[in-house]
Amino acid sequence: MEAKVTMTLDGIFDLVLSVLAANGLSRDQAEAIADIVTRAEADACRSHGLYRVEGYVAGLRAGRVNPAAQPRVRQVRPALLQVDGDRGFAPFAANLARPHLIAAARENGIAAMAMTRTHHFSALWADIEPLVEAGLVAWCFVVGQCSVAPHGGSAPLMGTNPIGFGWPRPDGAPFIFDFATSAAARGEVELKRLAGEPIPAGWGIDADGRPTHDPAEALSGALLPFGGHKGSALSMMVELIAGPLIGELTSKQVATLGHRDDGPPPGGELFIVFDPAALDGSAPAAAEEFFLDAKAQPGLRLPSERRYAARARSHASGVDVPSGLLRRIKALMSSPSA
């Protein structure tokens, strides 16, 4: 059993802020990332929490990410915003642009935002949550690292290509889900590799296209989409709409850039936001009957319920962080050559 250290959420936020500042990242960007990492730890999403800090720093140290990025928001059509992330990390760009997106959705009924020239490394529920808290129905899509073979194929063609969706609920926590369109997220496979555990059948194939239980083989071969040809079609959809549609590269094109630093790949994000009040303000209330019906089925858990339970625990009692990970993150305070 790995040794753990209990940290408060404030402690995690301050640690991440310090590490990123020590690596030259602007205060605005560092705060946005510290916030998103802390929220992932609070919700027990380990693969998107502190585990990602080394990658953020790697992207900075490689000189790929602009530490002083000044994102710009442009309204290209009444219901369509374009964000130039100025090669910075995604969270600050999203924070800057979000009020414009919310206003455009309320005015037009539906609005979209094409965020480009960023580096995205967080879970999509974190991008969805503030939009749903504003009373909106929201989707977002990101092209992940090229590692997924299409159904019936034998080599990586798509990213892990996650989809996020959120629905506001009048009383209580919103209905939010996000998932990789691969059978498993790349981060999950990497955690298996770090833990020395096999991966289940259906997660990956090796470099020759054969099924494998070895996480390292799947990472150098290909992951598989979830749900056969249907999940594969969804993964292709994300590749198209969060790649070429918004003026970004496909995951395979990004792979040819040859970045080897384990930091977030360059890319964008497509947001689509719908204002339920534009049709009938009672939609979220009317939908509560669906959730009542769902909860009437014994043992049924709605997406995000586990996260909300973890969040309540973390705010009360803090978070257990593996000592080894904490040590590696603290070591990033000093420059690599020091």
Add this chain to the structure above:
Amino acid sequence: MEAKVTMTLDGIFDLVLSVLAANGLSRDQAEAIADIVTRAEADACRSHGLYRVEGYVAGLRAGRVNPAAQPRVRQVRPALLQVDGDRGFAPFAANLARPHLIAAARENGIAAMAMTRTHHFSALWADIEPLVEAGLVAWCFVVGQCSVAPHGGSAPLMGTNPIGFGWPRPDGAPFIFDFATSAAARGEVELKRLAGEPIPAGWGIDADGRPTHDPAEALSGALLPFGGHKGSALSMMVELIAGPLIGELTSKQVATLGHRDDGPPPGGELFIVFDPAALDGSAPAAAEEFFLDAKAQPGLRLPSERRYAARARSHASGVDVPSGLLRRIKALMSSPSA
């Protein structure tokens, strides 16, 4: 082997038109349905072709469907249209509203259409195709008949809730997929039942929540979502956005209405349409590299390729229709009491 009759596509169109007219449906609605049924037969989508004519007629004879519906289109926000289908079948309402949706998407960058008070019984690729042919990226969502248990649940909560998506390609047939978010479409399970064949594992559970291979047991128990908790989350999403969001009922609420005529259930459809030219007219061209990469993987078939191949064959040589089905459809020309 069941006996078959070869029919031309024009012959199928005329047959459907006559049968629907003989059952009192307005010319406008009958033409729209004859078109959509003929296209399904041309594309070898049997479960959405002639097989559905009995259901269309059943809905009419039950008095649920308005044979003289006059759909109305209203622009509730610059990028949001609302269509009142006047209790008719969906295809005519969609045809009437489509030009307004296309115009709204081009003007605003993105647009949505909430189509309500209709009866939808066709495959979603048929709704997507004309939007993609106009150069747009399109999604649509429909709440299906309540028959799907959520992942981890034991009784029907959602409809088969299909999702359709389309992407325009500059040269050649568009990339379009549509699929039920159940492991199998209800129509597929019904075809298995009619053929006396078992259903694969993972398609359904019986009325006690136990896995079953019997299509009849699954139809009286529950179907299962595709792809475990991820497909289940997507099915819930469709239930919310093509039900309460557009002012329609959930599939479970529709089930309590007690319609027993096997015709299309009352309900609506949500369309979301994005104009790639609003951001960068070159997106569809840029995406062709993705399709080239895909086709470089031996044996990989893109969604809809099989349909397009069938379409070419059908236009050249017609379609084989089971004699029994043809006989039943022709019998619908006379009134039920005749």
